[in-house]
Amino acid sequence: MHNLWIPVVAIFVVTGLIFGGQAYSESQRDAHIAETISERLNSQAPAEISNLATVNKGYGVCGDYALSGAESGRFYYNSNTKRLAVGTDAPLYRDNCESVYN
Known part of the structure; x- marks a missing residue:
């Protein structure tokens, strides 16, 4: 029974690292987007x-x-591509986001 705990704990650790890394990556992306918008404007x-x-x-x-x-x-x-389109009249915005908000 003791040997069963090692794989179970390892699975939880790996799962935590994967989802924690993804959340951290998304927060970095969001901060980069906010900074890029501020610079552009x-x-x-x-x-x-x-x-x-x-x-x-x-x-x-x-x-x-x-x-x-x-x-x-x-x-x-x-x-x-790290490209940013600001405003609803930008072609990139129209091509990619119009269907999301309509």
Whole structure:
């Protein structure tokens, strides 16, 4: 019975590392998106992002952003190419996010 606990504990540790690493990676991605939006819009304050939706089999993110100056809008970010489209009139946004919000 004692030998049974070793594989069980190992499975839980590996599972924790996998899901913990994924959560950490997503939080880094979100921070990078917020920083990139702030830079693109020449804002000193970081953007706040919300209503995130994963598109394109996990390679893209659609969402809303808000800046401290009451400016807000929508964005699309491609995690693979690191391309950002700000605003609903951007072609990348229309191609990837219109169906998510309509």
